[in-house]
Amino acid sequence: MKPLTVIGFLGSTLDASKFGPSRWNKWRPTVALTMHEDLRVDRLVLLHGTAHRRLAEHVAEDIASVSPETQVDMRVLDFRDPWDFEEVYGKLLDFARAEPFDPDEQDYLLHITTGTHVAQICLFLLTEARYLPGRLLQTQPAKRAEDGGAPGRWSIIDLDLSRYDSIATRFxxxxxxxxxxxxxxxxxxxxxxxxxxxxxxxxxxxxxxxxxxxxxxxxxxxxxxxxxxxxxxxxxxxxxxxxxxxxxxxxxxxxxxxxxxxxxxxxxxxxxxxxxxxxxxxxxxxxxxxxxxxxxxxxxxxxxxxxxxxxxxxxxxxxxxxxxxxxxxxxxxxxxxxxxxxxxxxxxxxxxxxxxxxxGLADRREDIEPNLDYELDRFAEREGDQASFNKEARQRYLTFAISGEASWPGNFRDLAASITRMATLSPKGRIDVDCVDKEIERLRRLWSGQADNAADILSEILSDEQMAELDLFDRVQLAETIRICRASRSLSQAGRTLFNASRMRRSSSNDADRLRKYLARFDLEWSVVNDLM
CATH class of the missing domain: 3.40.50.300 (P-loop containing nucleotide triphosphate hydrolases)
Structure with missing residues (x-):
């Protein structure tokens, strides 16, 4: 076995005791760690402040009496504020860099039972970062009060998490x-x-x-x-x-x-x-x-x-x-x-x-299928009605959706709108082949540009009576306006697109209101036009 060096702080409270025989009735962690039969400490680097030199010397004397083979190497390490994390970490880092560690020839343990919580945290961080090339040593007193002077128990904390399959699995x-x-x-x-x-x-x-x-x-x-x-x-x-x-x-x-x-x-x-x-x-x-x-x-x-x-x-x-x-x-x-x-x-x-x-969705076609179920769940949450495909309808829709024929220019918005339409048009909650075929035809028409035809666009939102009352000029103008609305995310965006040239010549503008008033001439609202996207 390689020689073992333990590095730790003097416990100004835990290691303190009266300088008499009664001190052996108390568990003192620094002295106790040298009393274990199954833990041979060849060298103890005892870090302490100048103010606690007498206590450090007394602890070193007691260690010599119970473990003569342990060499106690006392090191003075003073802190202006032992609770200042930056100061404590910096001085311990300087200590670690100056220490001539030789892991090939010696084993090292870092005793983290003593010292302030700040010091313990800093020892942990420096060990985890391998500035201190060792493992963490934790000690604790015996369970029974009458065993106060006994060495207690010790355990080693290995920071190599890869050795613990259960912890690695949880992470x-x-x-x-x-x-x-x-x-x-x-x-x-x-x-x-x-x-x-x-x-x-x-x-x-x-x-x-x-x-x-x-x-x-x-x-x-x-x-x-x-x-x-x-x-x-x-x-x-x-x-x-x-x-x-x-x-x-x-x-x-x-x-x-x-x-x-x-x-x-x-x-x-x-x-x-x-x-x-x-x-x-x-x-x-x-x-x-x-x-x-x-x-x-x-x-x-x-x-x-x-x-x-x-x-x-x-x-x-x-x-x-x-x-x-x-x-x-x-x-x-x-x-x-x-x-x-x-x-x-x-x-x-x-x-x-x-x-x-x-x-875009066209670049993630393999993700269309799992998104079908997601969109159906969203529909159920939103509308309170469950909807699902039958087997043949689901396969037919997926075959079209992942093919090159489906361009998905609106990406997941197009997919969400498509699923919503089919679920809405299946009052019994079962999307069948007929419903899928109608939706595929609708998407083909929208994406192929056929919907740009004024009659096709207007027939979806106007009755035959309303269509008959429109002049050809109004039909063309209204159809183009609806096409722009469908391609826009908001009323304001559609307004800016439609009135872009004239808005540059105006000191102030409200394009959204201008578009709203235009649609109102035909008894149309933005929500109705935009829902058809």
């Missing part, structure tokens, strides 16, 4: 649960997507830096951001709220007050103080979807808020603070936006530390 299960949580419990089959989710899980639990989620509309950025928030909250890493905003809706003079808040009287209509979205996300998470749509002024303030956790509300003369974690989403190439001068390079650099590109 693996916990990690798998986290990544499954991020995927909403869906058993995804795309290898590249699973690797990306594994990495996102590690980043989410170990970093508070901004995360940038890129990918096409409908790829699941918003849902993934919320799941990251819920995971961090479950791990007690975040306490505040999840605040989500679509930056495409923040345009013009309303953007700054919405994001950063305003003071009463800051502008016409500001009848009361408003905290703003960033303040609402304090201690929580802010998800800025479509961040590439923000104006350059808003981008500059967002950058300041990320870096300094402070910003100035509109109309205020004093900054406010908000400590939030940012997740940003975009379907644009921000690198190209920077080159075009539409996005600040310094903000992009700040966001680009952790960037993940979510693939």
């Amino acid at each position: 693996a299960v916990a990690s798998a649960e986290s990544t499954s949580f991020l995927k909403s419990g869906i058993d995804t089959r795309n290898a590249a997507f699973n690797r990306m989710i594994d990495e996102i899980e590690q980043v989410a639990l170990r970093s508070r830096a901004p995360v940038l989620l890129m990918g096409p509309t409908g790829a699941g950025k918003s849902q993934l951001a919320r799941r990251i928030y819920e995971l961090k909250k479950a791990k007690h890493q975040i306490a505040g709220s999840f605040v989500e905003v679509n930056c495409a809706t923040l345009k013009g003079d309303s953007a700054m007050p919405a994001l950063f808040g305003h003071r009463k009287g800051a502008f016409t209509g500001a009848v009361a103080d408003r905290p703003g979205l960033l303040r609402s996300a304090d201690k929580g998470m802010l998800f800025l979807d479509e961040i590439g749509e923000l104006g350059l002024d808003e981008q500059a303030m967002i950058l300041r808020a990320i870096e300094d956790k402070r910003f100035l509300p509109v109309g205020a003369d004093k900054e406010v603070a908000s400590d939030f974690q940012l997740i940003a989403g975009t379907n644009r190439d921000l690198g190209e936006a920077v080159a075009a001068g539409a996005f600040r390079d310094d903000l992009y650099a700040r966001l680009n530390l952790w960037t993940f590109r979510l693939p």
Whole structure:
């Protein structure tokens, strides 16, 4: 056996005793660890402060009397504040680096029963990091009070977790649960997507830096951001709220007050103080979807808020603070936006530390099948009605869905809408082949461009009587308007697309209201038009 060296702190309380025969009736951990018949200590490095030199000498004398073969090497290690973690860790690290360890010739144990809790933690960390090349030694007194002077018990804690299959298995299960949580419990089959989710899980639990989620509309950025928030909250890493905003809706003079808040009287209509979205996300998470749509002024303030956790509300003369974690989403190439001068390079650099590109549904066709069941479960939760495919209908739908004929331009939104339509049109809760065939035909028509035909579009939302009353001019104009609405995520986005040229010539605009009034001429509402997507 190689010689054994034990390193530990003098216990200023546990090792103290009266300097008389009665001291042997008390369990003193430093003396006791040299009294075990099955633990031969060849050398004891006893760390102590200058103020406890007399106690250290007394303990060394008692060790010599019970274990003459143990060499006691007393080391003075003074701390200005023994509860200052930085000071204790730094001095112990200096000790470890200066000590001539030779693991090939000696074994080392780190006694963690004595010393302050801070010192014990530092010994653990330095041992785990291998600055102290040994194992942890823990001692405890005998169970019976009458055995106070007995050596008690000792045990070794090995930090090599790979040796403990049960512990390693538990860690693996916990990690798998986290990544499954991020995927909403869906058993995804795309290898590249699973690797990306594994990495996102590690980043989410170990970093508070901004995360940038890129990918096409409908790829699941918003849902993934919320799941990251819920995971961090479950791990007690975040306490505040999840605040989500679509930056495409923040345009013009309303953007700054919405994001950063305003003071009463800051502008016409500001009848009361408003905290703003960033303040609402304090201690929580802010998800800025479509961040590439923000104006350059808003981008500059967002950058300041990320870096300094402070910003100035509109109309205020004093900054406010908000400590939030940012997740940003975009379907644009921000690198190209920077080159075009539409996005600040310094903000992009700040966001680009952790960037993940979510693939569209067409690039994850193997994940369509598990998402069928997920969407049916969501329908049941939302509507209170269960729906399911019969075997032949499920197979027919999947055959079409994973084929090259299915383009899925709206990604998971298209899939969710498709499942919702079939479940809704199956009042008995059983989606049959006839229902699937109708849905496939509908998707083919929508994706092939046939739905761009004015008559096809209008016939879905207008009665024959309403169609007969429309002039050809109105039919063409209304059909194109509905097509734009279907391709847009919000009334505001559709309005900006439809009135983009004229809005540049106006000092102020409300495109959403303008579109709403246009649809009202035909007794149509945004919710009706958009539900048909």
